[in-house]
Amino acid sequence: MNALSNPSASLKTGKGRIAFLGPVGTFSEEAALHYIKGQETRGDSFGAAGERLEPFPSIPAVALAVASGIAEEGVVPIENSLEGSVTYTLDILIQEDRLSIRRELVLPIEHCLLVKPDTRASDIQTVYSHPQALGQCRDFLERCFPKAQLVASLSTVAAVEDMKQSPTPAAAISPRRAAELHSVEILAQGIQDNPSNATRFVILASSDHPLTGRDKTSLCFSFAEDKPGLLYNVMGEFARRNINLAKVESRPTKRSLGQYIFLIDCEGHREDAIVKEAIEAVRGQTSMLKIFGSYPRWREPTTS
């Protein structure tokens, strides 16, 4: 039965529902679970994680789910310490007017080597994973499995399915959570070549976060012309008010190479008087300015 055959169907409320970049078992789901745990700690949870989380097949699909009301919030990666910015997410923030950043969270990325129960390391002939994960574990694979054949999978989660169906003894490089979901064993953990592999995720929603006193604001802007000192003058508005910039990045506009949109993360909330003043001053110097949102700065949850 589709929507047309049921004219009385009303929009189911997306309240409390969280869209994430699927499938189930990805690092984005792990980030979403972390986020829910944080809500519970703060005492503002909406129900069980299982009922609230919904996977979507791409970053634009997560964004659209939030913009259209299917979900209240969406979890997408925005920056990885090895791969750099996730430009699909930046471009959505630039283009989509119905979305704000409500929170950020940082997740360490740990790759694990998963096998079917009772598989021995010396038996492994094939290793499956997304090419990016295979690349991030290159040293480990060359040292421990120099003769194994490396085979691409569509995602680190699909790799587990590929491994289970492999005709030869095989392993998959996947997140730890994929092992729980697929009843397979973790043969090795933390196998990424660089130990400081972390991803920053943002929570997208229809509005940003109220002032907390320990905030961060993300915005973008561009200039109608390209001449020396324009970006410098903009940064001066922050510097002379003693506002620290956590991040400065330039993205080529998709219209032509050489034209740039600048993205800045500054400390403070857009409702803070001096931040507000700086942003207004910047607005006067740019041809386009958009605030992605103000939100609490990420702080590692304390275990005490």
Next chain:
Amino acid sequence: MNALSNPSASLKTGKGRIAFLGPVGTFSEEAALHYIKGQETRGDSFGAAGERLEPFPSIPAVALAVASGIAEEGVVPIENSLEGSVTYTLDILIQEDRLSIRRELVLPIEHCLLVKPDTRASDIQTVYSHPQALGQCRDFLERCFPKAQLVASLSTVAAVEDMKQSPTPAAAISPRRAAELHSVEILAQGIQDNPSNATRFVILASSDHPLTGRDKTSLCFSFAEDKPGLLYNVMGEFARRNINLAKVESRPTKRSLGQYIFLIDCEGHREDAIVKEAIEAVRGQTSMLKIFGSYPRWREPTTS
């Protein structure tokens, strides 16, 4: 016979040899071929392309081939208009002291749909490619092949092999050049969702390029402490000398999140008096400064 069993083996000269991110058929090879064609136009070629080009399996391997003298130059991607910076390349420039940027070149990225001869579009049941290429052609695939199964390959070139060995009628998303190399047919071209998909490549070498009068300089720097206005002051050294900044980027250092290395592309050559002066002024304000090189700014080759 390995090197040890032949003690008289001498280092073969890498002169004129160009390492690229392989395998044969990739966009990096296409960029290297473009580069050689440019050399021929300028009258400083060293021999046939076939004898000079050598594929290496990763970006660090290309860099090491150049740093160690196996090749004179190496071609690696540094920035894509959709995906952003290639952080592996940036990190090598930051860490490896024996490499400079000698040239840049920009290549439009065109994905093609390759099939075995006489395959009809309506027969295709499977589409192979690197997950990134599958992602960049998502709209095309959803519209034209909504029922096809998408299967990951290790690279857009490996996809052609996978397609040829497919048990069901299949297609591969690959660069145009892969079709020439594998005697397969191009069923569709320019199938990427965003038409302005372009990659900037750099030519790595032991030294950068002499002054041409239409140059660009890439450098990086960092600060010992994190306080407001440091980056602003550095940018002021360029702004007050009327030197345009083509790109500003911050990369987390791999030691900890929150510590940044800044990368800047400025107009002009490090031998230009005002650029030299600006860089020396910046050196005094930073805890680390490294010049990646000065090189001619990319200009679309004229066909007239």
